[in-house]
Amino acid sequence: MTVSNVDLVQAQLDAYNAQDLDRYCSYFADDIQVADLNKPPHTSDIETYRKNYAGVFAKFPENKVELLNRMVCGATVIDHEKVIRSPGGETFEVIAIYTLADGKIARVDFVK
Template sequence: MNAPAKPSFADIAQAQIEAYNAQDLDAYCAFFTDDVTVADLNGAVSTKGLAAYRAKYAQVFADFPNNRAELLARMVVGATVIDHERVDRGTGAATFEVAAVYTFAGDRIARVDFVK
């Protein structure tokens, strides 16, 4: 009997976007390491640790209940996934685009660097 295939980094990145769009905080946070770091690319760290990350996205989901991210492009290089995303807060305001650079440790995301 063959073991189930291990999900690829692209599969995990896709699943976390789907959990984000479903605003399923528990499922979304399960994709990140306990010491996850979020920063602007080449800039300051904005969030450190899963508890702070969870609190941040609990607030985002509360403030923007119709928030959605649309994947425009994806590149995978080693243990890094780079997504080009369009975000719609669902408020009628203009959408905006980001590049999210997800760095993996094992099968979870350890760092996210945003280009805004």
């Protein structure tokens, strides 16, 4: 069964909110590229990505993302997200630009 790009991005967001690291990382390519928009990638493999998010989930065990808006164009899904570190705690907004290839998220560019 083929999963649509938007369904794949939603599934990774759901796994993120559940802090299910294995399921979350399963949506990303082994050579995942992560960068701030218009900058070179600061992450270029799934093991580094996994380590980074293991740290985030450990530091912020109640961390959640609220989807504010989503746009889809072909293999690109753009989410406007509100990150909530804990109920009543720190919040901030980001734009996540997901580029998909071969049924996985191949690249994420963040605007903070």
